[in-house]
Amino acid sequence: MLCLLGSLGAFSWLRSSIDESQKWVNHTDQVLLASKQILLGLLNAETGVRGYALTRRDQFLEPYHLAQNTLPENFKQLKQLVVENPSQRQQIEAIEQLSLNRLTTLSDLVSQVNRSDSNILPTSRLKQLIDQGKNEMDALRLKLAEFDGAEQRLLQAHRYRLEQQRSMNELALWLAASVSALGLVVALSLFYQLERNLREREQTLRESRRLFQAVVANVIDGVVILDGKGQIETFNAAAETMFGYQLTEVIGQNISILLADPFTGDCDQDPDQTAAHLLNVGQQWQTLGCRKSKEPFPIELSVSQFDLDSQQMIIIIRDITERQQAEAKLQAHADQLEQLNLVLSATNTMLKDRNRELDQFAYVASHDLKAPLRAIANLSEWIEEDLNDRLSTENQQQMHLLRARVQRMDALINGLLEYSRVGRAQISTESVDVRTLLTEVIDTLSPPSSFKVVIEPDMPTLITRKLLLKQVFSNLIDNTIKHHPHPEGSVQIAVQDQGSRYEFAVSDDGHGIDPRYHEKIFVIFQTLEARDTLESTGIGLAIVKKIIETEGGTIRLDSEQGQGTTFYFTWPKSAF
Numbered sequence: 001m002l003c004l005l006g007s008l009g010a011f012s013w014l015r016s017s018i019d020e021s022q023k024w025v026n027h028t029d030q031v032l033l034a035s036k037q038i039l040l041g042l043l044n045a046e047t048g049v050r051g052y053a054l055t056r057r058d059q060f061l062e063p064y065h066l067a068q069n070t071l072p073e074n075f076k077q078l079k080q081l082v083v084e085n086p087s088q089r090q091q092i093e094a095i096e097q098l099s100l101n102r103l104t105t106l107s108d109l110v111s112q113v114n115r116s117d118s119n120i121l122p123t124s125r126l127k128q129l130i131d132q133g134k135n136e137m138d139a140l141r142l143k144l145a146e147f148d149g150a151e152q153r154l155l156q157a158h159r160y161r162l163e164q165q166r167s168m169n170e171l172a173l174w175l176a177a178s179v180s181a182l183g184l185v186v187a188l189s190l191f192y193q194l195e196r197n198l199r200e201r202e203q204t205l206r207e208s209r210r211l212f213q214a215v216v217a218n219v220i221d222g223v224v225i226l227d228g229k230g231q232i233e234t235f236n237a238a239a240e241t242m243f244g245y246q247l248t249e250v251i252g253q254n255i256s257i258l259l260a261d262p263f264t265g266d267c268d269q270d271p272d273q274t275a276a277h278l279l280n281v282g283q284q285w286q287t288l289g290c291r292k293s294k295e296p297f298p299i300e301l302s303v304s305q306f307d308l309d310s311q312q313m314i315i316i317i318r319d320i321t322e323r324q325q326a327e328a329k330l331q332a333h334a335d336q337l338e339q340l341n342l343v344l345s346a347t348n349t350m351l352k353d354r355n356r357e358l359d360q361f362a363y364v365a366s367h368d369l370k371a372p373l374r375a376i377a378n379l380s381e382w383i384e385e386d387l388n389d390r391l392s393t394e395n396q397q398q399m400h401l402l403r404a405r406v407q408r409m410d411a412l413i414n415g416l417l418e419y420s421r422v423g424r425a426q427i428s429t430e431s432v433d434v435r436t437l438l439t440e441v442i443d444t445l446s447p448p449s450s451f452k453v454v455i456e457p458d459m460p461t462l463i464t465r466k467l468l469l470k471q472v473f474s475n476l477i478d479n480t481i482k483h484h485p486h487p488e489g490s491v492q493i494a495v496q497d498q499g500s501r502y503e504f505a506v507s508d509d510g511h512g513i514d515p516r517y518h519e520k521i522f523v524i525f526q527t528l529e530a531r532d533t534l535e536s537t538g539i540g541l542a543i544v545k546k547i548i549e550t551e552g553g554t555i556r557l558d559s560e561q562g563q564g565t566t567f568y569f570t571w572p573k574s575a576f
Helices: 002-055 058-081 086-115 123-218 237-243 271-277 321-368 370-386 393-421 434-445 466-482 540-550
Strands: 222-226 232-235 284-290 296-305 313-319 430-433 451-455 461-464 489-497 501-508 555-559 565-572
Touching: 002 058, 002 086, 002 123, 058 086, 086 123, 222 237, 237 284, 237 313, 296 321, 370 393, 430 434, 430 466, 434 451, 434 466, 461 466, 461 565, 466 489, 466 501, 466 540, 466 565, 540 555, 540 565
Parallel strands: 451 489
Antiparallel strands: 222 232, 222 313, 284 296, 296 313, 430 461, 489 501, 501 565, 555 565
């Protein structure tokens, strides 16, 4: 349309320009024609007058009389034609004056001929008149030639402009034809693309409709589609199972047959009230459904509109009977858990009280039990000093044995206190370089110079409770040194990365432990050697086991009689 309108506009403008140029060409032709008629009339008048002067015959004066009658009208017409060209108008006025002079001269010649007595004018007079007429006609011809030359130049300019406009018109027509052809090709391409898009959209719409129908048919929730009047259009299989109606029984029925009064459970629902509920588009709410058997049951509804222009609505219905039953069970369990929480809270309070009592007992025991022991040790020393000369060797040994038993009892009390504190004391975590930690432990234990302790390379750095890890290594290395059968021996400490934890190994070359005692050694107060032979409380490994398990690790040993012992324990890379 734009190409057509543009072409019509350009063609109309060019056509108007061509008509205007053609009018000026025709106008110039009329001017030249009028000029030629004036010249021709004067020439005819001059010729007629000469013939009359020679023959005195009146028929020769007819062109003269015609010129006298027509020349004023010709000049009037010519002036009107050049009214818009001032220079040419001046030329016409000059030519008109010359023409009038020429007619006056011719009139004088006719008058002299008529007054002459002879039939023929004298040759000298005739020659004089002819020469005067020639001069006047030459001047007139010159003026007319100048006038015609100017008009010829205007005519050429108008014709040149006319040819240009015709060329432009032809070019515009060809351009319009080309653009129109291109527009036609583009339009056909666009229509083809539009048709293809419409076919693709139609195919997509059909596939979407089939997909929608398949989804509606197979979805586990009930799907009901209503028209603008609230009547059922679609009723899927899940809805048939849920409500007990067949598709043919509900098509065209009001949705109210599927809903019950949420307060009374009455299945005879008012359609207007139901329609008011369905105005909550885009929301979910719970109400009561109504089966074909008029049995109400809890459902959850979700209403959506297909689009703003359509009054159709799609309703998703879900039977929430089992969910409500499960919620009731969960609520009952929650009530039970609340009761249990109350019981646990009371138990925790009781445990805190017991722990405080235990701490108080431990404090009392550490002081009240140790005081008699210190008194017994001091009394034995005093008796030994007072009866030094009178005590036999056997009695002195018994006094030493008594003090050794007092020291053992003191160690037992300290071990019990330490065992009871494991897992209850708040110890902050820090970055621990295990190699540095082991160096500190070895320096503290001060093993004999004949005893060799080897720390393998690549010991890790942990974020852990340094005091607890140090106590574990200290007890294990100390036991190895204390229970070694020879004054010369070696201990080797290794590590292995196990992902979220490390496994440490403490190995010695002692006499080993029989496998039947592997579990017994971790029991509190259990020792493998008689206490008369070696003073030991039997608490060290029990404390080690309790610390490791409290930190989330495990401990085990690998040993055979006479083949040394290796304790393996795991330790998390970062404390929890």
